[in-house]
Amino acid sequence: MPMIKVHKETCKGCELCIHACPQEILVMSKVLNKKGYFYAMVEDPGRCIGCAMCALTCPDVAIEVGVQGTRYVLYEY
Amino acid sequence: MIETIFSRPESLREVSTHYCPGCTHGITHRLIAEVLDELGLRERTVGVAPVGCAVLAYNYFNCDFAEAAHGRAPAMATGIKRCRPNLIVFTYQGDGDLASIGTAEIFHAANRGEKFTVIFVNNAIYGMTGGQMAPTTMPNQKATTCPFGRDVETAGYPVRVCEVLSKITTPSYIARVTAAVPKEIPRAKDALRKAFQYQAENRCFSLVEFVSTCPTNWGMNPLKACEWAVSDMMPYYPLGEFKTPDDPLPAGLNLIEGDE
Ligand SMILES: Cc1ncc(C[n+]2csc(CCOP(=O)(O)OP(=O)(O)O)c2C)c(N)n1
Numbered sequence: 001m002p003m004i005k006v007h008k009e010t011c012k013g014c015e016l017c018i019h020a021c022p023q024e025i026l027v028m029s030k031v032l033n034k035k036g037y038f039y040a041m042v043e044d045p046g047r048c049i050g051c052a053m054c055a056l057t058c059p060d061v062a063i064e065v066g067v068q069g070t071r072y073v074l075y076e077y
Numbered sequence: 078m079i080e081t082i083f084s085r086p087e088s089l090r091e092v093s094t095h096y097c098p099g100c101t102h103g104i105t106h107r108l109i110a111e112v113l114d115e116l117g118l119r120e121r122t123v124g125v126a127p128v129g130c131a132v133l134a135y136n137y138f139n140c141d142f143a144e145a146a147h148g149r150a151p152a153m154a155t156g157i158k159r160c161r162p163n164l165i166v167f168t169y170q171g172d173g174d175l176a177s178i179g180t181a182e183i184f185h186a187a188n189r190g191e192k193f194t195v196i197f198v199n200n201a202i203y204g205m206t207g208g209q210m211a212p213t214t215m216p217n218q219k220a221t222t223c224p225f226g227r228d229v230e231t232a233g234y235p236v237r238v239c240e241v242l243s244k245i246t247t248p249s250y251i252a253r254v255t256a257a258v259p260k261e262i263p264r265a266k267d268a269l270r271k272a273f274q275y276q277a278e279n280r281c282f283s284l285v286e287f288v289s290t291c292p293t294n295w296g297m298n299p300l301k302a303c304e305w306a307v308s309d310m311m312p313y314y315p316l317g318e319f320k321t322p323d324d325p326l327p328a329g330l331n332l333i334e335g336d337e
């Protein structure tokens with residue numbers, strides 16, 4: 001199962017990952033992090049396909065992607 | 078066992094950048110760092126930071142760095158590269174830095190075919206100083222020094238750096254990419270990889286322009302800024318490779334047989 005990890009203290013809440021995720025599993029938090037931003041978090045980890053689009057668009061490298069077993073590649077470049 | 082397939086590259090230090098949320102400077106930094114890691118060049122790389130929002134880039138990359146005066150990064154990179162040709166040298170410049178105050182430096186560095194790599198971040202505005210008009214500002218785009226929009230009658234049309242530099246005869250690698258569209262990011266990395274590879278092979282000058290965003294000074298949220306870059310900038314700043322060192326030289330040069 002693929003899974004992503006959002007480092008909440010690194011996130012600046014730009015929301016780019018929310019729109020990049022083809023599975024729409026990321027949402028913004030309702031509470032602030034230490035920097036004072038609403039941060040991205042995974043709402044439905046079960047639907048993650050490990051395509052890493054969220055990590056690719058994150059300007060602050062706040063997202064780590066790991067896989068265990070199957071990973072679905074969305075785009076072939 | 079969980080296998081990590083995406084994490085912070087070694088060439089990027091574990092610090093938070095000062096860039097505004099959603100600014101594509103961060104993505105560009107990460108791509109450079111990934112390429113340095115993948116090509117194994119980090120240990121012998123020297124970056125040259127510009128004046129502009131990326132002025133603190135030396136705090137973010139895990140390689141040697143120098144800080145140049147406004148627009149003079151190519152001059153400094155020339156010096157470093159000529160004294161120590163085995164080093165990998167890159168400059169990281171904004172549009173105000175490269176296309177405005179530093180026009181002479183970049184033009185002649187490209188014309189001399191200096192073997193370093195330029196990363197040119199074109200966000201159509203002066204970010205750091207608060208959103209003044211840049212040579213790359215789009216017609217009718219509002220900026221603090223053109224509150225009614227850029228008037229092409231008095232300010233001319235936006236400068237297209239890739240198109241201008243690719244007309245120089247000296248062989249070089251010139252490409253325009255973007256980090257504002259997720260699907261284009263792998264292609265941007267590919268262009269960066271080629272640019273550094275050409276330098277590592279000591280072949281030619283290389284420049285990769287990034288069509289970038291400045292959500293803060295454009296007055297948009299990050300997503301809207303990315304959409305604006307696609308809808309308003311990219312038709313005028315088309316993506317692609319403009320020149321590669323394999324392109325034939327123009328006719329009429331009268332080179333001696335066997336010369337290049
Ligand atoms: C010699 C000199 N002139 C002017 C300035 C003021 N200045 C600082 S940054 C900047 C423009 C930077 O814009 P750009 O290169 O587009 O970078 P961005 O901030 O958009 O990334 C200017 C004009 C300066 N620092 N030095």
Ligand code: SF4
Pocket residue numbers: 095096097100101102130200204205290291292293294
């Ligand atoms: S001012 Fe603009 S270019 Fe500078 S960090 Fe902020 S968004 Fe990026």
